[in-house]
Amino acid sequence: MQDKYKYIIRAAALPGLFFLLTLSFPLLLHIDYGIIGKSSVITYRLIWHYFISGQHPPYLITETPKPLVCFLYYLLPPWGVYVMISLFVSIACHSISEISKSITGRSLFGLITFLYTLIIFHGSLRSIIFCSWEWLYMGLTLSSLMLLLKKRYLGYAVLMLFSSLIRPESWLYSFGIVTFFYAVDTKRWNRFLWLPLAGPLLWVGFDYFTFGDPLFSLKMTSKYKDILGVTPLNFVELLVSLPKIISKAVGLSTLILAIASLAWSVSRSRAKDERLHWLFSIIIFLPVIFYLFMSAFSNIIFMERFLVFSNVLLIFYAFLSPNHIKTKPLYTTMISLGLFFILSAANINLNSIKKAVSDSEYERQKTTLVEKSIPLLRHYTDSLQANIIVPYRRKMATDYLLPAKYTAKLISFREIVYENAIHNVDIHRYSPAVALFIENDFTGLENGFAFLENPGIYRLMDYLALKPLVCGQGYTIYQLYNDTIWVSPMEFEIRSDTNETFPL
Numbered sequence: 001m002q003d004k005y006k007y008i009i010r011a012a013a014l015p016g017l018f019f020l021l022t023l024s025f026p027l028l029l030h031i032d033y034g035i036i037g038k039s040s041v042i043t044y045r046l047i048w049h050y051f052i053s054g055q056h057p058p059y060l061i062t063e064t065p066k067p068l069v070c071f072l073y074y075l076l077p078p079w080g081v082y083v084m085i086s087l088f089v090s091i092a093c094h095s096i097s098e099i100s101k102s103i104t105g106r107s108l109f110g111l112i113t114f115l116y117t118l119i120i121f122h123g124s125l126r127s128i129i130f131c132s133w134e135w136l137y138m139g140l141t142l143s144s145l146m147l148l149l150k151k152r153y154l155g156y157a158v159l160m161l162f163s164s165l166i167r168p169e170s171w172l173y174s175f176g177i178v179t180f181f182y183a184v185d186t187k188r189w190n191r192f193l194w195l196p197l198a199g200p201l202l203w204v205g206f207d208y209f210t211f212g213d214p215l216f217s218l219k220m221t222s223k224y225k226d227i228l229g230v231t232p233l234n235f236v237e238l239l240v241s242l243p244k245i246i247s248k249a250v251g252l253s254t255l256i257l258a259i260a261s262l263a264w265s266v267s268r269s270r271a272k273d274e275r276l277h278w279l280f281s282i283i284i285f286l287p288v289i290f291y292l293f294m295s296a297f298s299n300i301i302f303m304e305r306f307l308v309f310s311n312v313l314l315i316f317y318a319f320l321s322p323n324h325i326k327t328k329p330l331y332t333t334m335i336s337l338g339l340f341f342i343l344s345a346a347n348i349n350l351n352s353i354k355k356a357v358s359d360s361e362y363e364r365q366k367t368t369l370v371e372k373s374i375p376l377l378r379h380y381t382d383s384l385q386a387n388i389i390v391p392y393r394r395k396m397a398t399d400y401l402l403p404a405k406y407t408a409k410l411i412s413f414r415e416i417v418y419e420n421a422i423h424n425v426d427i428h429r430y431s432p433a434v435a436l437f438i439e440n441d442f443t444g445l446e447n448g449f450a451f452l453e454n455p456g457i458y459r460l461m462d463y464l465a466l467k468p469l470v471c472g473q474g475y476t477i478y479q480l481y482n483d484t485i486w487v488s489p490m491e492f493e494i495r496s497d498t499n500e501t502f503p504l
Contacts, residue, residue, distance in 0.1 A: 014093060014094075014097070014111065015090035015091065015093045015094040015097075016090065018089055018090045018093050018114075019086050019087060019089065019090035022085070022086035022089045022090070022128060023082075023083065023086045025086075025128065025129070026082070029129075029357060029360075031129075031360070031364075033078075033079040033082065034077075034078060034079055035078065035364055035367070035368070036078060036079065036082050036129070036131065036360075036364075037078055037081055037082055037085075037129070037130055037131025037132075038078045038364065038367050039130075039363040039364070039366070039367045039397060040073070040081075040130050040131045040132055040363075041073045041078045041081050041131060042367070042396065042397045042400045042401075043063055043396050043397070044063075044065075044066070044069050044070040044073040044074065045070070045073050045074045045400060046061075046396050046399055046400040047061065047063065047065045047070045047210060048070040048071055048073070048074035049074070049400070050210050050211075051070065051206065051209055051210040054209075056210070056211055056212045057211065057399075057407070058407055058408040059395075059407075059408075059410060059411070060220075060223075061211070061220075061396065062220070062223075062392070062395070062396075063220075063396065064217050064220050064221055065206065065207065065210065065211075065216070065217055065220075066133060066165065066166045066167070067165040067202065067203060067206040068136075068162055068165035068166050069133045069136065069166055070206075072084065072136070073131075078131070081131045082131055084136070085127075085128055085131055085132075085135050085136060086128075087139075088135045088136045088138070088139030088140070089118075089128065089135050089139070091139035091140075091142075091143055092114060092117075092135060092138045092139040092142050092143075093111070093114045094143075095139065095142035095143040095145070095146040096110040096111075096113050096114050096142050096146075096312070096316065097110035097111050097114070098110070098146045098149075098150075099142065099145060099146050099149060099316070100113070100316070100320075102146070102149040102150065103149075103273070103276060103320075104320070104323050106323075106329070108333060108336055109316065109319045109320050109322075109323060109336065110316065112319050112336060112337070112340045113312070113315050113316040113319050115340070116254075116315055116319065116340060116343065116344060117138075117312055117315055119344065119348065119353075120250070120251060120254075120343075120344060120347050120348055120349075121249060121250060121311065121312070121315065123249075123304075123305075123356075125353055125356045125357075126352075126355075126356035126359060126360070129356055129357065129359075129360040130359075130360055130363065133166055134305070134308060136166065137163060137166045137167055137308065137309070138308065138309065138312060140159050140160075140162050140163040140166070141159075141160070141163045141170060141173070141309050142309075142312070143159050144156045144157075144159035144160040144163055145283075147159065148177065149276070153190040153192040153193060154192045156192070156193075157192040157193065157194075157195035157196055158195070160173065160174055160177075160195075160196035161195055161196045161198060161199055161202075163196075164196050164199025164200070164203075165199060165202060165203060165206075167305075167306075167308070167309075168199075168200070168203070168217075169287045169306060169307075169308075169309065169310075170196065170199065170309075171196075171197070171199055171200050172286045172287055172290055173196075173283055173286065173309075174193075174196035174197050174199065175197065176282045176283060176286045177193060177279070177282075177283075178193045178194065178197065180278070180279050180282055181193055184275055203217065221301060222301065224301045225301060232299035232300055232301050233295060233299060233300060233301075233302055234295055234299050235292060235295045235296045237295075238291065238292060238295045238300070238302055239292060241302070242288065242292075243255070245302075245304050245307070246307065246310075246311060246314070248304070249304055249307070249311045250311050250314055250315050250318075250347075251343060251346060251347030252347075253343055253346050253347065254314070254315060254318045254343050254347060255314060255318075257318040257321055257343075258314040258315065258316075258317040258318035259314075259317075260321070261317045261318060261320050261321035261324065262277070262280070262281060262284070262314075262317045264321075264324050265277040265280075265317065265320065265324070266278060266281060268324070280313060280317075283309075283310070283313060284310045284313050284314060285310070287306060287307055287310055288307065288310065291306065318339075318343070319336060319339065319340065321339070322335040322336045322339060362440075365474070366393070366394065366438055366441055367394075367397055369438050369472075369474050369475045370390075370394050370397050370398055370401065370436075370438075371401060372472070372475075373436055373472070373475055373477065374398070374401050374402060376469075376470055376477055377398070377402070377434055377436060377477070378402065378403075378406070380434040380469060380477065380479070381406060381409065381434050384432050384434065384479065385432065386409070386432040386433050386434045386479070386480075387409045387410075387411060387430050387431075387432070387433040387434070387480075388402075388406060388409045388410050388411070388433065388434055388435075388436070389411055389412065389413060389416065389430065389433050389434070389435035389436065389480065390410065390411075390412055390413075390435075390436045391412060391413060391414075391436070391437075391438050391441045391442060391446065392412040392413065392414035392415070392443070392444070392446050393441060393443065394436070394438065394441065395410055395411075395412045398410060398436075411430060411433075412446065413435070413442065413446035413449045414444060414445045414446035416430060416446075417445045417446055417448050417449070418445050427460070427461070427464065428462070428464055428482070430480060431464060431480050431481055431482055432479065432480060432481050432482075433479070433480035434469070434477060434478070434479060434480075435452075435466065435477070435478040435479070435480055436475060436477055436478075437449070437452040437453070437475060437476045437477070437478060438474065438475045439453055439474050439475065452466065452476065452478065455468040455471050455476050456468070459483060459485060463482050463483050463484065463485065464480070464481075464482060464483065465480075465481060465482075465483035465485075466478045466479065466480055466481075467479055467481070
């Protein structure tokens with residue numbers, strides 16, 4: 001019994017250390033725990049609010065809902081969400097170390113995979129500072145795979161089900177694992193392996209009760225072209241882009257080494273281990289095959305985060321490569337550590353780390369400006385009987401912070417530009433309106449309104465004009481109203497695939 005406790009203490013030492021380091025990260029950056037990640041938390045809280053209220057949002061929520069994330073972020077305060085993310089960072093560390101131990105008898109390869117992922121993997125540090133979902137997903141999926149290797153099928157099934165309520169790629173993993181186990185060993189096949197396949201049904205139910213549309217998430221993703229300016233890819237374009245997308249995330253040298261190591265593991269391992277490596281290969285490549293298959297029928301939206309778990313396992317195989325060399329454990333350790341430092345030095349991007357910190361500060365400042373402007377927005381909206389126009393990225397935060405009666409009045413600058421430029425909707429329909437301009441907060445289509453950075457009266461078209469009501473530090477509140485002076489429509493450049501100039 002005493003030896004068991006010693007093992008638990010040793011196993012928990014490194015994950016516990018990373019938990020404490022991650023937890024103290026805001027102190028190093030002089031960030032208040034009360035506001036860290038607030039912009040991310042508010043977004044998912046709002047979706048869960050609509051789920052439990054029984055009311056569907058009166059406008060298009062431009063965020064693909066993730067049921068488990070919405071629930072947890074609604075349940076916990078912002079500082080609690082950060083503690084949870086820190087906990088799942090440590091869970092990811094423990095899980096990948098245990099996976100390595102299950103395969104090789106040593107946790108070293110998993111530990112350096114975790115360290116490399118933490119400092120190199122595109123978006124890892126940013127997701128911690130933003131309280132984004134990536135580490136929650138990574139911790140759940142890695143721990144479910146760890147339990148699968150330990151033959152704790154119920155634990156695997158529950159955690160993979162939770163994982164499948166964050167990213168739909170876990171549906172593919174669940175299906176691939178069920179199929180693999182049934183194909184290789186029908187006698188030892190376990191009924192709990194079916195449980196994660198309930199994920200799509202739960203997600204569809206969540207979409208139906210929240211938005212009144214069981215396929216809302218699918219339709220929302222398909223709208224990214226118009227909303228975010230993401231270009232859909234056909235089969236050839238996706239096939240050509242994939243190596244670049246993955247190498248950007250993990251490093252080109254790491255990707256090449258990972259593919260070579262994976263091929264060696266599958267072809268040269270013992271029969272028992274070969275099955276395990278085939279299972280990992282299925283998990284790595286199944287999302288790639290699925291998206292390539294879909295792109296053969298129609299152009300699809302593809303983003304780096306669709307392969308976040310596949311990329312982590314590729315990193316693992318890159319660092320597993322020294323294990324193929326038949327030498328003493330001490331030499332293998334030295335080679336592995338040397339490889340870690342070489343790949344880290346070759347692929348580290350200090351600017352991306354700095355950008356993660358600056359982006360986090362940027363988001364906190366913008367969320368603070370929204371909170372600061374809410375009383376003024378309410379005042380002018382009531383007095384003018386007006387609509388409320390806000391930057392696209394602040395629409396859900398404004399909705400969350402305003403009383404429910406204002407929700408139907410909300411619209412973003414981006415929607416106005418999109419409706420006018422693409423669908424020829426007359427923007428007089430939005431007048432009168434109170435418009436919140438936040439400095440340096442416009443992107444994509446709405447970037448055409450960046451001229452509002454210099455407060456003044458702007459006549460847009462016919463008798464429609466904007467004039468400043470309040471000028472604050474970092475923001476200006478305008479009134480959109482019908483003027484007495486006629487002008488021809490303004491023209492401004494909208495950032496798009498074609499860089500066209502649209503008349504407003």
